[in-house]
């Protein structure tokens with residue numbers, strides 16, 4: 299075990315979080331069970347419009363994105379996953395707080411599901427919000443060929459809006475005949491910014507997505523970055539939407555006055571008040587590479603006269619999450635090294651976490667080789683983790699099994715998230731409660747980085763005498 303950290307005693311942390319302050323959501327189940335069948339299989343879909351040939355893809359239930367998994371907070375979902383691909387797979391339910399055995403990580407929480415086999419996932423939905431699902435085997439290829447979908451968990455009292463729209467943004471690398479380029483194990487991509495596609499898709503179709511609105515309307519926008527590697531920098535021309543949730547979890551609302559970085563894995567929920575004039579239209583653009591902008595959406599106003607505007611939006615009801623208790627928190631450091639331009643990178647281990655790579659002989663490992671956990675935490679303790687990015691590349695770091703607050707540049711602690719973008723040669727501190735027992739993944743959500751070294755685990759050991767995760 300390369301780095302092992304134990305708490306001195308579970309008592310202080312158990313007292314700090316306490317059963318009295320335990321989130322209520324786990325016990326607030328509706329008792330309703332919703333059944334779904336998700337079949338991962340090859341399909342042929344038209345991604346570029348009718349003037350172009352269709353593309354051979356991999357898809358859930360013959361759709362890109364896969365079916366929206368829609369339920370209400372407190373429901374239980376039961377998904378029969380049928381693997382009809384030619385390679386092994388699993389499904390990870392990104393951002394959902396669920397029992398470890400349902401987390402969909404091959405070799406850690408379950409054996410990989412072989413071609414032709416089924417696996418049943420069943421878990422309650424403690425939190426309302428926007429989440430998503432995707433395979434955790436050869437993620438770079440399985441997401442890259444089209445396997446992902448959105449999860450919408452509705453609030454018990456949903457906000458008053460005229461429409462509730464999801465934009466699942468992704469990209470795909472197509473050749474001239476609209477075939478997906480099969481070069482998923484490119485050493486260059488793994489060591490640089492990952493595999494960046496040449497076509498940006500919104501809800502599985504080439505952007506921009508046309509959003510038809512009437513002046514005065516209020517639209518809820520749920521945006522997901524489902525790309526395997528591409529970071530977007532989104533700008534809403536002519537509008538200043540209200541940010542109401544990050545990574546599914548409601549935040550204190552604030553207005554978008556500038557473009558914002560939006561990494562793979564991230565979700566953002568916006569309230570868009572349609573303040574434009576009838577017959578006007580406005581673009582939503584990705585300007586991450588200023589010389590290569592992508593049109594994401596077109597907000598197109600009808601000729602109808604404006605409808606009456608609503609009162610200011612006051613925010614969504616927060617999810618009941620464990621609040622980090624910083625006094626006496628366990629403090630750990632995670633050092634990221636390697637990649638192109640680094641003398642630490644080798645062909646076998648392009649990336650390193652705390653000095654270790656996860657590959658074993660191949661630069662692109664299908665499952666991720668899983669050495670001993672990077673950290674061991676006592677269940678219920680608060681963890682402060684300083685992520686030290688000593689590479690020349692962006693890394694959106696995703697932690698399974700917890701939601702964290704990230705330290706903002708002004709020193710304050712920001713809203714709850716499950717993935718944080720760590721800039722080149724910068725550090726990012728996060729704080730979370732190790733809430734649920736098991737081995738959980740930490741990885742970069744640039745899938746090509748994840749599978750070439752930036753993937754590890756932390757263990758939450760149930761050492762406390764007092765169970766801190768409330769029973770159902």
Ligand SMILES: [Cu+2]
Nearest residue numbers: 693742744747
């Ligand atoms: Cu990365």
